[in-house]
Amino acid sequence: MTSTLALLKELIACPSVTPSDGGCHDIIIKRLEQFNFQIEILDHDNVKNIWARLGTKSPLMVFAGHTDVVPTGPLEKWESHPFHPTERNGRLYGRGATDMKSGLAAMIIAAENFISKNPNFSGSIAFLITSDEEGPSIHGTRHVVDLLQKRQEKMDYCVIGEAGCKDLLGDIIRVGRRGSLQGSLRIQGKQGHIAYPEKVINPIHFAGPIIAELSQTTWDQGNKFFPPTTFQISNIHAGTGATNVVPGTLEMLFNFRYSTAVTVNELQERVENIVKKYAPNYTVEWNVSAKPFLTTQGRLLDATEKAIRDVMGISPERSTGGGTSDGRFIAPTGAEVIEIGPISDSAHQINESIALDSLEPLTKIYENILGNVFISSSTTS
Numbered sequence: 001m002t003s004t005l006a007l008l009k010e011l012i013a014c015p016s017v018t019p020s021d022g023g024c025h026d027i028i029i030k031r032l033e034q035f036n037f038q039i040e041i042l043d044h045d046n047v048k049n050i051w052a053r054l055g056t057k058s059p060l061m062v063f064a065g066h067t068d069v070v071p072t073g074p075l076e077k078w079e080s081h082p083f084h085p086t087e088r089n090g091r092l093y094g095r096g097a098t099d100m101k102s103g104l105a106a107m108i109i110a111a112e113n114f115i116s117k118n119p120n121f122s123g124s125i126a127f128l129i130t131s132d133e134e135g136p137s138i139h140g141t142r143h144v145v146d147l148l149q150k151r152q153e154k155m156d157y158c159v160i161g162e163a164g165c166k167d168l169l170g171d172i173i174r175v176g177r178r179g180s181l182q183g184s185l186r187i188q189g190k191q192g193h194i195a196y197p198e199k200v201i202n203p204i205h206f207a208g209p210i211i212a213e214l215s216q217t218t219w220d221q222g223n224k225f226f227p228p229t230t231f232q233i234s235n236i237h238a239g240t241g242a243t244n245v246v247p248g249t250l251e252m253l254f255n256f257r258y259s260t261a262v263t264v265n266e267l268q269e270r271v272e273n274i275v276k277k278y279a280p281n282y283t284v285e286w287n288v289s290a291k292p293f294l295t296t297q298g299r300l301l302d303a304t305e306k307a308i309r310d311v312m313g314i315s316p317e318r319s320t321g322g323g324t325s326d327g328r329f330i331a332p333t334g335a336e337v338i339e340i341g342p343i344s345d346s347a348h349q350i351n352e353s354i355a356l357d358s359l360e361p362l363t364k365i366y367e368n369i370l371g372n373v374f375i376s377s378s379t380t381s
Contacts, residue, residue: 003112004359005092007031008105011067012085012094018068019139021048021131024101025067028052028129031108035115037127042147047132047139051148054115055124059156061300061373062126062335063107063366064141064326066133069096070348077350091353099347102354102362103161104129110366114374121374126155133326141326145333155335157300159369162325163344169358170308170365174339175301176294176320177327178226181256181264181286183271185210188281191240191248203250204238206279213274214254219262225294226259226320229267257323260292290324293331300336303372307365308340316340340365 007027016022025048029039037052048067053060072082072095080086082095096102111125132140148155164174187210189203211233219229231254238250256267268286275282295301301318308316322344327337342362346352 002360004105004109004363005356007109008092008097008102008359009085011101011105012092012096013083014067015083016067016069016096016131017071018134019047019132021067025050025129025131028067028104028108028127031112032127035112042144044139044143047130047143049131049140049144050127050129051144052129053124053126057123058154059373060124060126060154061370062128062155062158062330063111063161064128064158064330065100065104065107065161066130066140066326067101067104068131068134069099069101070134073350079351082352087356090357091355093351093353095352097346097352097354098163098342098344099352100161100163100341102359103163103341106359106363107159107161107366110363110370113363113367114370118371118375123374125370130326137326142329145329149333155330155333157373158327158330158335158337159300159304159366160325160327160337160339161341161366162339163341163347164319164322164339165341165343167343168312168314169343169361170312170314170316170340172319173301173304173308173316174320174322174325174327175296175318176225176331177290177292177322177325178229178257178259178320179264179288179292180290180324181258181267181288183254183256184285185252185254185275186283187250187252187279188283189246189248189250192246194244194246197246200246202246203279204247207236207238207250207252209278210275211252214271217270217274219256219267219270220259221261222259223261225296226261226292229256229258229262231256258292260294264288290328291332292320293328293337294320295331295336295338298336299373300338300369303369303376304338304340304365306372307368310368311361311364
């Protein structure tokens with residue numbers, strides 16, 4: 001059994017449903033301490049956070065990730081227990097096998113391998129690990145980044161081990177992410193008996209044309225780096241439960257995954273212009289849960305692309321697709337941020353799994369990134 005596989009099995013065996021770490025952090029801390037990382041426990045509220053750093057010099061390369069996983073879903077639908085890591089047909093099964101305990105295990109072993117071979121490298125390596133990525137993401141990476149900024153501890157490069165590859169390990173590098181704008185629309189009507197339409201105002205009737213226009217609107221064309229902005233409705237609620245009552249209100253939750261080709265203010269204004277054409281009495285509440293970020297060039301991106309070419313023999317696609325990640329909290333500090341991890345095909349699914357033969361190449365990619373940042377750059381500078 002390889003070191004990466006052994007560590008991954010230890011982590012999967014920890015029932016770390018968000019925001020619990022399930023014991024993962026104790027395992028990680030013990031390993032990193034053996035390589036002289038200075039460990040800080042930065043727990044906040046009910047969230048566990050680790051900031052582990054080796055070295056005091058710049059540049060500072062950070063590996064970021066999370067130990068928490070989404071709920072398992074019905075246990076009876078799993079072919080093996082989600083927290084009993086099981087090898088079957090060339091794959092390792094268990095909750096977090098893809099998202100993202102495999103990335104964490106590979107990053108840790110990669111750092112150990114690199115440090116063992118290059119004990120006098122010039123720079124610093126750190127790990128930022130949280131148990132609050134799959135949940136609200138309030139007390140995890142964002143909290144740690146705020147603390148680091150207050151004490152002026154600057155991250156230069158950050159690799160996030162999120163699963164994002166499509167068909168082959170290394171075929172996609174996330175160089176950014178779209179923003180996420182959430183809206184809550186409340187249309188006010190007048191409740192009453194369904195048999196007396198002259199005495200009621202039905203908010204559901206107002207919602208029909210609003211939904212039609214919002215869902216058919218083209219918000220932008222995207223740009224060189226980002227796909228077009230998308231709009232989706234996630235929830236609609238109206239009614240008292242009775243079949244003969246017109247409801248007094250309708251509530252609709254919706255979300256934009258937006259590119260840099262449009263601003264939050266533009267989206268908000270366009271939505272409200274549509275809504276007010278059809279609904280005489282409404283309110284909209286807004287929440288920006290993530291701003292878009294982008295790393296288009298720099299030493300880290302070059303180092304990562306070279307690592308993938310050397311290990312996998314392919315040239316990766318640069319992508320800003322997918323959902324949000326904790327990169328949204330790190331990128332505003334000025335750090336170069338990229339995401340590279342395993343294939344994402346089974347993330348969050350029943351019988352989540354990862355191909356066993358992808359673990360060592362993933363570990364080698366991370367190790368080569370370190371070498372390309374610290375060793376290659378120093379010899380060519």
